[in-house]
Amino acid sequence: MENNKKKILIVEDEKTISEILEYTITREGYEAVCAFDGITALELALGGNFDLILLDVMLPGIDGFEVCSKVREVLDTPIIMLTAREEEADKVQGLELGADDYMTKPFSHAELISRIKANIRRYHNEARTPVIKDAQDASVITINGLTIDTKSYSVKKNGKSISLSKKEYDLLEFFAKNRGTVFQREEIMEKVWGYDGFYGDLRTVDVTLSRIRKKIEENPAEPEYIQNKRGVGYLML
Ligand code: CA
Numbered sequence: 001m002e003n004n005k006k007k008i009l010i011v012e013d014e015k016t017i018s019e020i021l022e023y024t025i026t027r028e029g030y031e032a033v034c035a036f037d038g039i040t041a042l043e044l045a046l047g048g049n050f051d052l053i054l055l056d057v058m059l060p061g062i063d064g065f066e067v068c069s070k071v072r073e074v075l076d077t078p079i080i081m082l083t084a085r086e087e088e089a090d091k092v093q094g095l096e097l098g099a100d101d102y103m104t105k106p107f108s109h110a111e112l113i114s115r116i117k118a119n120i121r122r123y124h125n126e127a128r129t130p131v132i133k134d135a136q137d138a139s140v141i142t143i144n145g146l147t148i149d150t151k152s153y154s155v156k157k158n159g160k161s162i163s164l165s166k167k168e169y170d171l172l173e174f175f176a177k178n179r180g181t182v183f184q185r186e187e188i189m190e191k192v193w194g195y196d197g198f199y200g201d202l203r204t205v206d207v208t209l210s211r212i213r214k215k216i217e218e219n220p221a222e223p224e225y226i227q228n229k230r231g232v233g234y235l236m237l
Contacts, residue, residue: 005029005030005031006029006030006031006051006052006120007030007031007032007033007048007049007050007051008025008030008031008032008033008050008051008052008053008054008116009032009033009034009035009041009044009045009048009050009052009053009054010022010025010032010033010034010035010054011034011035011036011038011041011045011053011054011055011056011059011064011067012034012036012054012056012082013036013037013056013058013059013060014056015036017056017105018034018036021054021112022034024109024112024113025112025113025116028113028116030116033048033050036060037059037060037061038059038060038061038062038063038064038066038067039061039062040061041053041055041059041067042062042067042070042071045067045071045075045077046070046071046074046075050077051077051078051120051123051124052077052078052079052080052116052119052120052123053071053077053078053079053080054080054082054116055067055068055079055080055081055082055099056081056082056083056084057081057082057083057084057090057094058084064081064082064094065093065094065097068081068094068097068098068099069097069098071098072097072098076123076166077123078100078101078119078120078122078123079098079099079100079101080099080100080101080102080103080115080116080119081094081099081101081102081103082102082103082105083102083103083104083105084104084105090102091203091204091207095165095167095204095207095208095211096165096211097165098165098166100119100166100167100193101115101119101193101204102201102204103115103201104201114195115195118193118194118195119194121194122193122194139151141173141176141177143176143179143225143236144224144225145157145158146216146225147159148172148173148176150173153169155169155172155216157216162215162216163215164212164215165211167192167193167208168208168211168212168215170192171188171192171205171208171209171212172212172216172226174188174191174192175225175226175234175235175236176236178236179235179236179237180235180236180237181235182229182232182233182234182235183233183234183235184232184233185202185205185206185233185234186202187233188205188233188234189202189204189205192205205234209226209234212226213225213226224237225237
């Protein structure tokens with residue numbers, strides 16, 4: 001363990017859950033700071049230099065979605081949304097607002113720690129390696145009117161800017177750099193989200209992909225860029 005403890009903000013209004021999260025996280029060697037309402041969470045998140053934020057959706061004051069979108073206006077700290085509800089709409093909304101991932105309560109400690117590790121590792125790797133990455137690859141990828149600039153992380157379709165969340169961009173860039181190769185959702189989860197084993201929720205891939213399609217495809221129901229290979233996975237032609 002390095003001297004520099006990674007700092008995690010826990011935003012959860014239910015005291016018992018918050019205490020369990022704090023215990024689990026500090027036992028793993030992280031430093032934990034707890035917030036119990038949305039306003040405090042936002043203040044802490046913006047000023048606290050955190051390595052990751054665990055963010056409950058239902059909170060007093062302002063809810064987790066609002067905290068997420070306000071944080072994303074200025075910071076790219078990894079955010080894992082914690083939702084008590086299974087509804088797909090919650091997940092879609094969280095991912096659209098720029099959350100990196102979500103977990104549905106209840107979840108195991110092992111799963112929580114695995115996801116925290118993966119998100120922090122990916123965040124710090126990305127911050128450290130962009131120059132090397134760009135030196136090796138062509139910095140602008142063009143595919144049938146779609147332009148992906150890997151230096152500025154920007155995407156254009158026929159010259160018009162397309163606004164993508166961080167994860168949507170990562171996923172699109174991943175496919176664009178691996179054209180012609182079919183990837184299973186498990187592999188995508190591992191390569192784009194950084195999860196190994198079975199800890200990621202595979203629907204995250206489908207949800208993020210469907211959001212990308214709505215933004216880049218003429219007809220999202222008949223996608224021309226990223227195709228389904230039924231029973232196998234996805235590929236970009
Ligand atoms: Ca709550």
